[in-house]
Amino acid sequence: MPGPVQQEMEKLLEEAFRPTKLEVINDSAKHHGHSGDDGSGESHFTVVIEATAFADKGRLERQRMVNRALGDIPGQRVHALAIHATAPTE
Incomplete structure (x- = not known):
């Protein structure tokens, strides 16, 4: 089950972009004991998002x-x- 930070991230991204695809992946277990691991289990994430808002935008702007x-x-x-x-066309 996603933790509270992951759930909040999903909600914010859904509201902001209405994505056609959204994955918020908790990578924290891969970084246990490393720099930035605060012990919460929610310190490192990957976001995979597809939305029309990203059309005609460069990687940095996205x-x-x-x-x-x-x-x-x-x-x-x-x-x-x-x-x-x-963007969906990519």
Whole structure:
């Protein structure tokens, strides 16, 4: 079952982008004991998102859009976030 941070990330991304595909993957177990592992079990994530909002946007702008939608979660409540954002036509 997803933890509270993962659930919040999913909700924020759904609301911001209405994605055609969304996966929020908790990678924290792979980083247990490493830098940034706060013991919460929710320190490292990968977001795979497909949405029309990303059409005609470059990779960096897409990442910025996702980070803005997530507010204080990246860098504050989550140590590492990998983002794979695409448009439906890609």
